[in-house]
Amino acid sequence: MIMSYQFTGKSLEVKSVRNIKYDLMIPTSFKTMDNDQDAFQRFRKVHEKQIMDLGVKADLPGVKALVGGSVRGDASKTGLQANILDKQVVLDYTESRKLLVYNLEGAGNSLELTSARDYTLDVGMAVMERSFREKAEAKNVVAAAEKFFKSHKTAMNLLKFALKLDPMLVDAVEKNTRLKGELSKESDWGPMIDDAHKAKDAILERIKAINEAAADARKPKGK
Numbered sequence: 001m002i003m004s005y006q007f008t009g010k011s012l013e014v015k016s017v018r019n020i021k022y023d024l025m026i027p028t029s030f031k032t033m034d035n036d037q038d039a040f041q042r043f044r045k046v047h048e049k050q051i052m053d054l055g056v057k058a059d060l061p062g063v064k065a066l067v068g069g070s071v072r073g074d075a076s077k078t079g080l081q082a083n084i085l086d087k088q089v090v091l092d093y094t095e096s097r098k099l100l101v102y103n104l105e106g107a108g109n110s111l112e113l114t115s116a117r118d119y120t121l122d123v124g125m126a127v128m129e130r131s132f133r134e135k136a137e138a139k140n141v142v143a144a145a146e147k148f149f150k151s152h153k154t155a156m157n158l159l160k161f162a163l164k165l166d167p168m169l170v171d172a173v174e175k176n177t178r179l180k181g182e183l184s185k186e187s188d189w190g191p192m193i194d195d196a197h198k199a200k201d202a203i204l205e206r207i208k209a210i211n212e213a214a215a216d217a218r219k220p221k222g223k
Helices: 035-054 060-070 120-145 152-165 167-175 177-183 189-218
Strands: 002-007 012-018 082-086 088-093 098-103 112-118
Touching: 002 088, 012 167, 035 060, 035 120, 060 120, 060 189, 088 189, 120 152, 120 167, 120 177, 152 167, 152 177, 167 177
Parallel strands: none
Antiparallel strands: 002 012, 082 088, 088 098, 098 112
């Protein structure tokens, strides 16, 4: 429920009451630009191969499942953030990624829904863009480590950073004869590789769960 009040000079009086249960059930958006399909089509046209490299299918269910598997809410928060902007109240349900905007002086002086948006896709595209940047940077850092492989400390620090950014590169690092031949006798080579493999396995498990959730979302309703 959402309620607005007015102060008469002596007391607070209820001005308007609205049950927002059905507002929260709006599947994508209401009076917002642009819609999920158009936004994702443009994004996929540019990044389809990079999306596939993440291990998920380049469609809306895949991206939305990626958000569920990658973005965790803060258990210490209520899941609701509310703000007043002039004569509008903005409700951000952070756990479900729903944004509702109401006019405090709508028709009949009541609370009026002016805009709604499920911003899961927006978050998903931001998460993927960050992953694209990290993967690209990790490859550049590995290349730098290979360039400075004679300086063991520098090369090892670069590799540790690269494998933190993208643990999926661990196999390529292990197969790099120059790096392995020069650095494998360093005391922290083994722990670095082991940690990267554990991180890689965790990513693969998460991707598996994401793809299973996306497959369920693609099934027709009621099946």
